[in-house]
Amino acid sequence: xxxxxxxxxxxxxxxFIGSHLVERLVAEGASVRAFCIYNSRGSAGWLDEASxxxxxxxxxxxxxxxxxxFVEAATEDIEIVFHLAALIAIPYSYLAAESxxxxxxxxxxxxxxxSRRAGVTRVIETSTSEVYGTPSELPIRESHPLQAQSxxxxxxxxxxxxxxxxxxxxxxxxxxxxxxxxxxxxQSERAVVATMLRQLLAGQAEIQLGRLxxxxxxxxVDDTVDGFVRAAxxxxxxxxxxxxxxxxxxxxxxxxxxxxxxxxxxxRVVSAADRIxxxxxxxxxxxxxxxxxxxxxxxxxxxDLETGIARTIEWMRHQPSPPTEAERVQL
Numbered sequence: 001x002x003x004x005x006x007x008x009x010x011x012x013x014x015x016f017i018g019s020h021l022v023e024r025l026v027a028e029g030a031s032v033r034a035f036c037i038y039n040s041r042g043s044a045g046w047l048d049e050a051s052x053x054x055x056x057x058x059x060x061x062x063x064x065x066x067x068x069x070f071v072e073a074a075t076e077d078i079e080i081v082f083h084l085a086a087l088i089a090i091p092y093s094y095l096a097a098e099s100x101x102x103x104x105x106x107x108x109x110x111x112x113x114x115s116r117r118a119g120v121t122r123v124i125e126t127s128t129s130e131v132y133g134t135p136s137e138l139p140i141r142e143s144h145p146l147q148a149q150s151x152x153x154x155x156x157x158x159x160x161x162x163x164x165x166x167x168x169x170x171x172x173x174x175x176x177x178x179x180x181x182x183x184x185x186x187q188s189e190r191a192v193v194a195t196m197l198r199q200l201l202a203g204q205a206e207i208q209l210g211r212l213x214x215x216x217x218x219x220x221v222d223d224t225v226d227g228f229v230r231a232a233x234x235x236x237x238x239x240x241x242x243x244x245x246x247x248x249x250x251x252x253x254x255x256x257x258x259x260x261x262x263x264x265x266x267x268r269v270v271s272a273a274d275r276i277x278x279x280x281x282x283x284x285x286x287x288x289x290x291x292x293x294x295x296x297x298x299x300x301x302x303x304d305l306e307t308g309i310a311r312t313i314e315w316m317r318h319q320p321s322p323p324t325e326a327e328r329v330q331l
Contacts, residue, residue: 001233001234002028002233003025003080003232003233004029005031005225005281006031006032006079006161006264007030007031007079008025008031008033008078008079008082008232009033009035009074009075009077009081009082010022010025010034010035010084011035011037011065011071011081011082011111012035012065012126013036013045013047013083013084014034014037014043014044015046015084015186016046016047016182016184016186016188016221017126017224018034018046018084018085018280019047019050019054019066019186020185020186020222020225021084021225021229022034022047022058022282023054024229025229026057026058028229031261032048032057032059033058033060033061033078034058034059034060034061034184035061035065035071035074035085035104036060036063037062037063037064037085038062038064040307042062042077051055052198058119058283059204061074065085065110065111066101066102066107067204068110068114071107071110071114072113072118073093073122074114075115075117075118076118077118078115078118078120078172078325079116079122080123080232080321081111081120081122081255082118082124082126082228082232083108083111083123083125083126085105085107086103086126087099087100087103087104087152087155088128089152089188089190090130090277091155091277093150093152094150094151094224094315097151097155098144100154101155101158102118103155104152104156104158104163105155105159108159108162108163109162111123112162112163112172112292115172116170120173121173121174122176122233123172123173123174123237124175124177124228124232125159125160125163125174125175125176125177126177126179126181127159127160127176127179127241128150128156129178129180129181129243129245129286129288130148130152130153130283130286131146131153131156131157132144132145132146132158132286133146133147133148133149133153134147134149135285135287136143136286137285138249138285138287139287139288139289140243140286140287140291141291142178142243142245142254142292147185147260148159149280149281149282150281154317155310156218158240160176163176164176164239167239168240171237174238174239175231175238175272176240176242177231177240177241177242177318178242178245179224179227179243179244180216180217180219180243180247180288180302181216181217181218181306182218182219182220182221183219183221183287183309183312184220184221184308185221185311185314185315185316186221187312190231191260192209192210192216192255192322193218193255194312194316195208196256196259197208197259197309197312197316198267198316199267200259201255201263201265201313201316201317204265204267205267206267206269206270207256207267207268207269207270208269208271208272208275209252209256209271209272209275209283209318210252210275210277211252211254212251212252212253212269212274213251213252213284214251214254214283214285215249215250215251215252215285215322216250216252216255216285217245217247217286217287217288218250218255219244219245219246219249219300219301219303220248220308220311223244223301224244227293227297230297231297234298237296237297237310240292240296241294242292243289244288244290244293244299244301245286245287245289246290247287247288247290249285249287250305253269255305256269256308257286258306258309259300259309259313261271262309263313314326
């Protein structure tokens with residue numbers, strides 16, 4: 001099934017994965033409506049950096065996913081909804097759990113209700129591997145029990161279950177996609193790969209990170225986006241949950257060594273207290289079984305880790321560094 005001419009809505013279109021997805025959908029010939037968080041600058045986030053042709057091709061709507069009437073208006077005449085809008089920062093979720101419930105759960109409810117009323121043909125609900133917590137067995141399959149170890153993870157468990165409940169209760173054509181650790185250009189520099197690369201590229205001799213013994217299944221953003229596109233076009237996957245991951249896990253310490261080699265900076269790690277989760281909240285390992293994605297979507301991750309990190313480095317070299325804490329205070 002082709003996306004050419006199909007009317008699609010992307011929530012969270014201003015963000016990391018969302019902006020890459022919008023660009024891919026435009027390239028596929030879809031008619032794209034981009035739902036971005038309202039702000040006084042009128043910015044569409046990363047879509048401000050898109051090419052002029054892409055910007056002209058998309059219908060940008062600035063609003064808030066928590067506003068049910070606005071979400072309903074944005075969904076009017078839409079065939080396919082990609083729901084990516086969410087609060088995702090795990091440390092912030094310890095401090096502001098209510099915000100995560102409002103955005104990730106109530107926001108998802110608004111999308112599901114609007115999609116049901118609009119009669120959309122497919123809703124892609126974006127999950128996260130964090131819903132598994134530290135797994136009881138590896139690799140992790142979609143049938144693994146869910147164990148939220150942070151307020152963020154709890155909000156995503158609730159959103160996923162709400163999506164499946166709408167499918168079972170109302171026949172809403174929902175598919176839950178569960179990406180593992182996506183990385184690449186435009187990712188928040190709070191994320192582990194982006195933060196280590198920014199510090200290494202700045203020539204710092206001491207790099208502030210959290211634990212080095214945890215392991216993550218890292219998927220390059222272009223591969224994750226390809227999974228979203230396939231999930232929108234493959235028939236018969238309504239009500240299914242499908243993981244997107246490489247099937248491998250890497251120690252954060254080993255990822256750091258790769259980053260040092262590729263940047264040419266032989267720095268050392270200093271433990272940063274604000275990057276350490278409470279012991280019981282830390283997820284020690286995430287490693288997917290990508291078999292179902294291969295079977296149902298014909299999808300596999302194609303970008304190896306060194307290539308993906310090298311591409312991220314090349315992009316970051318041309319991006320200004322964010323202001324330091326001292327600079328933010330002066331502003």
